[in-house]
Amino acid sequence: MIMKTRIIPDGKKELKKLPIIYHKEAKYLYYPVTTARCPQGETCVIDGQEVKVGEVIGTRKAAFFEQPIHATVSGKIIAHEKRHDEAGRLINYVIVKNDYKYEMHESVYERSDEEVNNLTKKDFIEIVKDMGLVGLGGSAFPTYIKFSTDKQIDTIVANGVECEPYLVSDFELMMNEPHWVIKGLIYSMNAMGAKRGVIAIKKKYKEIKEVLEFALKEYPDYNIEVVGVGNHYPSGWELETVKNAIGVKIPQGQLTANHGVLILNVSTLATIFKAIKFRMPLLERFFTLSGNGIKNVNFRARVGTKISDLVELAGGYLDVEIPKVLILGGPMMGGNTVSDDVIITQTTTSMIVLNNEEYFEEPCIHCAACVYSCPVKIQPVQIMNALKNGDANGLEMLNVNKCIECGLCSFVCPSKIHLTEYMRKSKQFLREVGN
Structure with missing residues (x-):
């Protein structure tokens, strides 16, 4: 009998026992000028300029709000360059060379x-x-x-x-x-x-x-x-x-x-x-490397640190002959990235490294496991079929926008169908049709 899935392995027991390695000495720090929420942005610094910890170096802009960008180290602006972000988008970054002095900007002070x-x-x-x-x-x-x-x-x-x-x-x-x-x-x-x-x-x-x-x-x-x-x-x-x-x-x-x-x-x-x-912005984040493809390590690192630096500190990848799957965030709601040459941002707390295992998506067997387990009570397979047929009205009637992208439908599917990805694509399809 198919039952609702609520308890899943969390993989945290051993991670919680690991010591925390403080890595705040990155030589170069990278700050994206735009993000998925803020598609526009600009910097207010020039190459060669000295900056201090907590100093505003740019502004990200969205439709109804702006977000300042702060330096997390003191040092020199050495470049403005385009790099790929975790989603593969080519965006602008401003790069600071750390002077290891960590001088605080005058705007950072303690209130009584x-x-x-x-x-x-x-x-x-x-x-x-x-x-x-x-x-x-x-x-x-x-x-x-x-x-x-x-x-x-x-x-x-x-x-x-x-x-x-x-x-x-x-x-x-x-x-x-x-x-x-x-x-x-x-x-x-x-x-x-x-x-x-x-x-x-x-x-x-x-x-x-x-x-x-x-x-x-x-x-x-x-x-x-x-x-x-x-x-x-x-x-x-x-x-x-x-x-x-x-x-x-x-x-x-x-x-x-x-x-x-x-x-x-x-x-x-x-x-x-x-x-x-x-008066201090977010300067650092707790970050975990986990999975069977790398030595599991907990770090404290400054926002702007390259994840590849932490991979190197962890000793590199295990079983290097086996291709790796890299997941930023958790396995249920996180997203794949094709490279570790990405940056720790305010919301980056984990990269899971898995040895790649081949598997094949099979036809739906109509078991309804995804329906039973869905916390918002939608029908993932019906939504997938509507997307494949380009049926925008059907997607709206099936309430795909209620999906919280928790990943349970993909987790429970015996046919290994990437249902959560179909939910994401369905919502994107409706946005595009709405435009």
């Missing part, structure tokens, strides 16, 4: 607690905007836009579920720097007038619960609790997290703010703390 307490909501939003903070759960959505709502916010949920397999960035952050998360949550609650904060983690992460609850003893004046949610996948999907953490059911397609809730990734909250307290 009194100054922080006197910040208005408008001040808070402006700081978050100026620091270029984005959602670090993977969305890269500008954080300041979430806080710009005029809705009354009663509860802020810190999402520390991290349900994607092989990702341990949020886990390590909460274990090692719980106060960053808590203070970022407190600052956010103060700015929004929220009376309640909830840190959502997986129920099985008892060690995190102990660390966070011990740290919370230092903040008795705030109504913050740690809540365990399900160990299933995708329990980190924001609507699922909100429902299981605080019991609020939000229909898909509606903003959580309309229901008095803001949900923010724990890593995002940590960056908010640093932005508010120290």
Whole structure:
């Protein structure tokens, strides 16, 4: 009997035991001038110019927002050049040669607690905007836009579920720097007038619960609790997290703010703390190399570091005679990249290296495993067939835009059909037809 799949192997047990290697000494740092969210951009520096840590070196531009680009080291601008990004797009990069002095720009300074307490909501939003903070759960959505709502916010949920397999960035952050998360949550609650904060983690992460609850003893004046949610996948999907953490059911397609809730990734909250307290943009990220094609290693590295540098530090690839599959992000929602010559960005936390295994896609056997397991209750195979027939109306009727691209349909398919990729292509097809 075909059953709904909710529990999947997460591959995190050994990764969580690995030490963290601090690699902040990259010789060259690379900063993309454009991204998928910001298709336009410009720099405000010239070759040969000296820059400092935290200095604005450019601006990315989208249809309704702009995002500053900050240097993560001090040094000299040595080039503006085109390079391929992780998706294979040829885009502009600005390159800084590290001088290893790590001089802070004058805009980076510590605020007193009194100054922080006197910040208005408008001040808070402006700081978050100026620091270029984005959602670090993977969305890269500008954080300041979430806080710009005029809705009354009663509860802020810190999402520390991290349900994607092989990702341990949020886990390590909460274990090692719980106060960053808590203070970022407190600052956010103060700015929004929220009376309640909830840190959502997986129920099985008892060690995190102990660390966070011990740290919370230092903040008795705030109504913050740690809540365990399900160990299933995708329990980190924001609507699922909100429902299981605080019991609020939000229909898909509606903003959580309309229901008095803001949900923010724990890593995002940590960056908010640093932005508010120290006027500091995101400078570094936790990054994991994992998989059977490489020695598994955890790093702390500066944004702008080449992943190939970390591969070299890890000792290179294992079984070099076997072709490799490279996945940026997790195995369920991540994307393939054809080269490790890509850059750690604000949202890059992992590369999985797998020895390539040949397999063949087989015809659908109509088992309905994908339908049973889909968290948003759509019909992946029917959508795939509509796409193959170029049926835009059919795709709309089948609600393909409800797909959250969690990857479960591909994971459970006995015929090894790349159903998630068909979902992505279907949504892209509808966008193109709409244009």
